[in-house]
Amino acid sequence: GVPATTAEQPSVDHRACGHGKIILLGEHAVVYGSHAVAAPVPLAVRAVAQDTKSGGVDMFIPRWGVEYRLHRDPAHRDSFQRSLGIIFDELQLTDRSMRIEVFPNVPRAMGLGGSAAMAVAVIRALDQHYKLGLNDEEINALAFRCEEVAHGSASGIDNTVATYGKPLLYKRAGKKGEQPMVRELHLPKRIPLVIGISGKESLTAVTVGKVRTAWQRNPALYDGIFQQIDALTLQGVDAMQQYDLERLGDLMNICHGLLNALRVSSWEVEELVQIAREHGALGAKLTGGGGGGSIVALCPQNREKVVAAIRDAGYQAMEVEIG
Numbered sequence: 425g426v427p428a429t430t431a432e433q434p435s436v437d438h439r440a441c442g443h444g445k446i447i448l449l450g451e452h453a454v455v456y457g458s459h460a461v462a463a464p465v466p467l468a469v470r471a472v473a474q475d476t477k478s479g480g481v482d483m484f485i486p487r488w489g490v491e492y493r494l495h496r497d498p499a500h501r502d503s504f505q506r507s508l509g510i511i512f513d514e515l516q517l518t519d520r521s522m523r524i525e526v527f528p529n530v531p532r533a534m535g536l537g538g539s540a541a542m543a544v545a546v547i548r549a550l551d552q553h554y555k556l557g558l559n560d561e562e563i564n565a566l567a568f569r570c571e572e573v574a575h576g577s578a579s580g581i582d583n584t585v586a587t588y589g590k591p592l593l594y595k596r597a598g599k600k601g602e603q604p605m606v607r608e609l610h611l612p613k614r615i616p617l618v619i620g621i622s623g624k625e626s627l628t629a630v631t632v633g634k635v636r637t638a639w640q641r642n643p644a645l646y647d648g649i650f651q652q653i654d655a656l657t658l659q660g661v662d663a664m665q666q667y668d669l670e671r672l673g674d675l676m677n678i679c680h681g682l683l684n685a686l687r688v689s690s691w692e693v694e695e696l697v698q699i700a701r702e703h704g705a706l707g708a709k710l711t712g713g714g715g716g717g718s719i720v721a722l723c724p725q726n727r728e729k730v731v732a733a734i735r736d737a738g739y740q741a742m743e744v745e746i747g
């Protein structure tokens with residue numbers, strides 16, 4: 425390869441991406457074996473790998489002001505390096521001399537799957553650059569290892585959507601080593617949504633940890649909530665396939681109530697949900713890890729009104745369609 429010091433004009437071959445996502449129904453409960461429905465959003469993380477003569481693995485994420493040399497010894501890596509570091513160890517590239525530049529178009533820590541998308545993008549960039557011949561299954565499995573490090577009990581749903589970029593129904597494996605259940609969802613028509621972004625960063629590791637602590641104190645009570653989320657998620661799949669958006673909206677609202685019961689909502693998230701409902705959304709709920717982050721609202725009509733109202737309140741909003 426040609427040594428280079430800048431990745432400003434990467435060749436298309438060396439670009440690779442991982443998809444951002446929303447969870448429509450079932451987050452958190454999915455960690456405990458319930459079903460969840462997720463879909464990609466038109467936001468992606470891209471990465472590009474180039475050879476250098478620098479003598480190490482240099483990681484650049486200009487938009488986040490992140491720049492570091494990967495520590496060869498995993499024991500010396502900080503939490504940020506640890507997750508992506510697994511990729512280089514596993515692919516036996518830790519001793520190479522390279523520059524990885526990442527272009528994250530998924531906002532960080534907003535419940536939109538940024539960390540999984542980043543892992544997938546980096547793996548794909550390395551796969552292309554070093555012609556490793558990884559298939560999607562291998563890419564997904566490696567991204568899952570990164571997610572496990574990023575937040576201990578990851579269900580694997582984020583990396584799966586980041587890899588495949590398709591709407592899907594997901595259920596994690598019963599035991600370690602077993603395969604999760606992944607079913608692609610084919611919808612009769614695309615579903616119109618609004619994503620509201622609170623701007624309040626929240627780490628999935630933290631909210632997943634809070635739910636775990638609460639569950640440990642009263643497993644029977646929390647298992648009951650997870651079962652209700654499981655049941656409404658499966659009803660939601662049916663509603664999506666029938667294109668019964670009224671019913672889907674109801675289920676999203678109830679799901680949000682149960683997530684609130686799990687205490688993974690926040691002041692900002694509640695405000696966003698209220699704004700969306702008041703301006704005509706059929707359903708609105710937090711999406712992803714919660715504790716801040718983003719909401720998703722079902723808006724077959726009034727989409728512009730909901731977006732405008734969210735923006736007027738000082739938050740970011742975008743229209744997306746899934747299916």
Ligand code: MEV
Binds near residue numbers: 451
């Ligand atoms: C995060 O996008 C979804 C959670 O259910 C965590 C996970 O499934 O790994 C909160």
